Amino acid sequence: MHVFIGGAYSGKTDYVMKLLADQQVELVDGYVPDDTPACDVLVIKNLEKWLITQDLEDDETLIRTILTRLKTLEENCTLYIIVTDMGRGVVPMEKQARLLRDACGRLYQALFAEAELVVRIWYGIGELIK
Structure with missing residues (x-):
């Protein structure tokens, strides 16, 4: 698994493509597929769009479910995941926005731990993290 992270509109998708x-x-874009498409590489981007539709109160179970699905997808093709850096120390006032930011942070930690490659992208320039 390869993970690419950066701010919104920072060139992540162009970099990966x-x-x-x-x-x-x-x-x-915006979800984790149930079945593996026929391809060499599966690129999943904007997981936060899909997360917002889930029950974020129990994010531990949700993160385990996502990781299990991603590992299953990875059995059949190379997996590239593009995620948006959320928060940067800013705490949203709305509860749902805080839950999303926290769930993303925990999911990203889990993804980074599993990934063999992690790259931060700023303005189209990649910086190897792992």
């Missing part, structure tokens, strides 16, 4: 230009890529 340039890396994968010569491969058969399936790009999924």
Whole structure:
């Protein structure tokens, strides 16, 4: 699993798609697919869009479920995940926004722990973290 993180509109998707230009890529936006598409590389972006539709009160179970699904997908193709850095120390006033920020933070920690490669992207430039 390869994970790419950066702020909104910082060039994450373009960066990843340039890396994968010569491969058969399936790009999924805003959800985790149930079945693995036929491709060399599966790119999943904007997981926070999907997370907001889930029960964020029990994020530990949700994160375990997501990791299990991702590991299953990874059995059949290379997995690239693009996530948006949320928060940066800013605590939202609305409860749902706080739950989302916290769930994203815990999910990203779990993804980074599992990933063999983690890259931070700012303004289209990648910085290797792991």
